[in-house]
Every structure is written in C-alpha cells, then in structure tokens.
Amino acid sequence: MGLEYVKISPGFEKYMPKDYVDLVKYGQFGRQIDVQQIDQIKELVEEHPMCAGCYMAYFVRIFYASLPKPEDTIVLGTAGCARLALSQAAVPFIYGNYGDTNAVASGLKRALNIRFPDKVKDVVVMAGDGGLMDIGFGMTMHSWFRRENFTTIMVDNEVYGNTGGQESGMSPKGVQLKMAPKGKKFDKINAVELAKIAGCVYVAKLAPTNPKRIAKTIKRAILAAREIGPTFIHIYTSCNIEYSIPTERVLADAKEREKNDFGFYEWMTDEAKQYIEEQEKKMAETKA
Amino acid sequence: MYYVADVKESECAKYNCKQCVLFCPEPNTLMYNSEKHVAWVNYSRCKGCAVCVYVCSDLLKRNCIEMVMMTTGD
Numbered sequence: 514m515g516l517e518y519v520k521i522s523p524g525f526e527k528y529m530p531k532d533y534v535d536l537v538k539y540g541q542f543g544r545q546i547d548v549q550q551i552d553q554i555k556e557l558v559e560e561h562p563m564c565a566g567c568y569m570a571y572f573v574r575i576f577y578a579s580l581p582k583p584e585d586t587i588v589l590g591t592a593g594c595a596r597l598a599l600s601q602a603a604v605p606f607i608y609g610n611y612g613d614t615n616a617v618a619s620g621l622k623r624a625l626n627i628r629f630p631d632k633v634k635d636v637v638v639m640a641g642d643g644g645l646m647d648i649g650f651g652m653t654m655h656s657w658f659r660r661e662n663f664t665t666i667m668v669d670n671e672v673y674g675n676t677g678g679q680e681s682g683m684s685p686k687g688v689q690l691k692m693a694p695k696g697k698k699f700d701k702i703n704a705v706e707l708a709k710i711a712g713c714v715y716v717a718k719l720a721p722t723n724p725k726r727i728a729k730t731i732k733r734a735i736l737a738a739r740e741i742g743p744t745f746i747h748i749y750t751s752c753n754i755e756y757s758i759p760t761e762r763v764l765a766d767a768k769e770r771e772k773n774d775f776g777f778y779e780w781m782t783d784e785a786k787q788y789i790e791e792q793e794k795k796m797a798e799t800k801a
Numbered sequence: 802m803y804y805v806a807d808v809k810e811s812e813c814a815k816y817n818c819k820q821c822v823l824f825c826p827e828p829n830t831l832m833y834n835s836e837k838h839v840a841w842v843n844y845s846r847c848k849g850c851a852v853c854v855y856v857c858s859d860l861l862k863r864n865c866i867e868m869v870m871m872t873t874g875d
C-alpha cells in the first residue's frame with residue numbers, strides 16, 4: 514500500500530469507519546511498536562472466526578504487531594485455519610489455491626522489485642503444515658532453491674485443522690487423530706533442516722511462549738529476506754480442537770512443547786547475521 | 802448468555818503487571834488501562850477461552866481474573 518495510501522484524505526475522516534480511523538490514529542502505520550505495548554495500539558488484525566483459545570490465532574496477533582513495515586507488507590496465505598484471521602487484517606492479503614503460496618509469492622516479490630525498484634516491499638507467506646510441507650511442498654522447496662527473497666512462516670498445528678483432523682507430514686509419529694485412527698506411521702518431517710539445505714539464509718523454530726522473542730524472530734526473518742535470501746520460521750501453534758487441549762491450557766501446552774521438542778532454535782548464514790546486525794542497529798538508532 | 806473473562810479491578814490494581822494482555826489470543830480484547838494500572842476486558846470481543854485466567858492464577862498466583870456468564874446487554 515504505502516504510507517500515503519493508508520492515510521485518510523483531508524475532510525474524509527467523518528465518513529470512514531471508526532475502526533479504520535483508529536487504525537490510522539492509534540495503529541502501527543509508519544511506526545515501530547514494541548510488542549509489549551500491544552495494549553496501547555489499535556491492532557492491525559480485527560475480530561475473526563478462529564476458535565476460542567486457538568494459539569495459532571494468538572501467533573497471528575503477535576505476528577501483525579511485529580511487522581517492521583506494515584504499510585509496505587503483503588501477506589500470502591492458503592486454505593487452512595490461519596487465513597481466517599489473515600484475511601481480517603489491515604494488510605493486503607493474497608489467497609490462492611491450496612499450497613501455492615510460495616509460487617505466488619515468488620512472482621509477486623519479483624514484480625514488486627520491478628514496479629518499485631527503490632522501495633522496500635516485504636512479502637510474507639503464512640500457511641499451515643499441510644499447506645507448506647504436504648500439498649505445497651514442491652512449491653515451498655523450489656522457492657527456496659531459487660533463493661526467492663521472501664519469508665515463509667509455517668504455523669504448525671501438526672494436523673489438517675481446518676478440514677477436521679487428517680494427519681499431516683508434520684504430525685508426530687504414533688499420534689491418533691480423528692481421521693488417522695490407526696496412528697501415524699511415519700516421523701514428523703524435519704522442516705528446519707530441509708530449509709537450511711534448500712537455501713534459506715535465516716531459519717528459526719519456536720513455540721509461542723514469549724511475545725518478545727516471537728517479535729524479534731519475525732523481524733529478523735523479514736529483514737534478512739529483503740536483501741539476503743529466503744527465510745523460514747517454524748512455529749508450533751496448537752490446535753486445541755483436534756488435539757483436545759482445554760483452551761485454558763494452550764499456553765501450558767506450548768510451554769511443555771518448548772521444553773520437549775520446540776526449544777528456541779535460530780540459525781543464519783554469516784551474511785545474514787551481518788546484515789541483521791546492521792539493520793537492528795539502524796532500527797535502534799531511529800527509535801532512540 | 803455467553804462466557805467471558807472479567808478482571809477484579811481492585812485486585813489487579815495492586816500489581817503493575819499487564820502479563821495476561823500479552824497472551825490473550827484475540828486482538829484488542831484484553832486491554833490495559835495504564836493510568837489505573839488495571840487490565841480490562843472488552844466483553845463483546847472475548848471468546849471465553851480463559852487463557853488469561855491461566856496466566857493470572859496458575860502462572861502468577863494473583864487470581865485477579867474470573868470467568869463469568871453474561872447476558873447480552875450486560
């Protein structure tokens with residue numbers, strides 16, 4: 514969109530919906546917010562139909578509060594639960610066929626580079642484990658092989674949540690799901706190692722237990738994708754419906770998984786590290 | 802009737818805290834009044850998950866949020 518585009522033209526404020534006026538007045542456009550101050554802003558994401566207590570919805574909330582430049586960001590999603598909230602945010606959202614996010618994002622990012630050669634435009638894919646590691650697997654991998662400059666975030670609930678509980682390549686071995694009653698016979702795919710081998714320059718894995726850390730990880734992944742290469746975040750976002758987690762226990766569950774198999778992991782190439790350090794320094798200077 | 806979180810203001814005001822606000826899954830729902838130093842719930846947006854109760858009671862042992870039944874218009 515761009516900052517000029519989101520601002521309301523003089524004289525038109527009284528005709529705009531209150532939520533939009535609030536977004537422009539008290540939102541994130543044109544400024545960096547500290548995620549700890551999320552209660553002080555009008556958030557980019559609005560009310561949405563994701564389930565009560567869904568920690569994928571929680572992650573989506575923190576994701577939007579973490580964007581380094583929301584007015585110049587485009588988000589891509591696909592069939593699956595996350596799009597139910599991604600489509601309710603004040604950031605352009607593109608929704609294609611199931612699993613095609615990384616092919617569409619590749620074309621989009623290239624087109625943006627041609628159309629806006631001297632502007633930063635961030636492209637971010639957010640899709641499920643089924644969308645990225647099963648049905649869209651080939652397109653995900655090839656975007657990384659081609660070193661396309663955008664960020665891929667996998668919201669891993671270890672199931673096809675949106676369609677009622679089929680197993681995915683990311684479901685843990687042995688797990689029984691509504692539509693996998695015999696238990697999964699194969700191991701969980703090691704998405705992080707695949708991303709490293711396939712050419713990502715920044716790769717992180719985490720559970721949603723610490724908003725500050727989530728924000729830092731998202732910012733780093735988006736920054737490194739601007740100049741250095743593809744970046745990947747693997748986040749555990751439980752499906753309380755399909756895994757029968759009482760909603761008040763979803764954070765407890767995330768903490769437990771963090772201890773067991775979703776401990777914070779961050780890896781980057783030397784080039785990405787140098788670039789991120791420079792950019793973080795610049796951002797700290799503009800804030801100060 | 803629907804089930805929502807409700808902050809016990811006088812209890813919450815004892816702490817300068819805000820932790821529950823950082824873990825609610827819903828946007829602009831569990832808010833913080835930094836003048837009064839209390840969290841408050843926008844009832845019409847709350848989905849009744851009680852994650853905030855877990856944060857306040859189980860993690861912090863402060864017991865300042867309870868779940869209540871509301872009738873439309875309350």
Ligand SMILES: Cc1ncc(C[n+]2csc(CCOP(=O)(O)OP(=O)(O)O)c2C)c(N)n1
Nearest residue numbers: 592593594611641642643644672673674675
């Ligand atoms: C080509 C195609 N095949 C199948 C579907 C049906 N479908 C919709 S969502 C989904 C699975 C979603 O699982 P995942 O990507 O893990 O997202 P989640 O809902 O778990 O977040 C499927 C199979 C579809 N929309 N399009």
Ligand code: SF4
Nearest residue numbers: 564567594674752753
């Ligand atoms: S089905 Fe699962 S992942 Fe989807 S919105 Fe509900 S709790 Fe979240």
Ligand code: SF4
Nearest residue numbers: 813818819821857865
């Ligand atoms: S966690 Fe409890 S004490 Fe802290 S702000 Fe929330 S309600 Fe108040």
Ligand code: SF4
Nearest residue numbers: 825847848850851853
């Ligand atoms: S019950 Fe859930 S949705 Fe409601 S305020 Fe608490 S954490 Fe937020």
Ligand SMILES: [Mg+2]
Nearest residue numbers: 641642672674
């Ligand atoms: Mg899934």
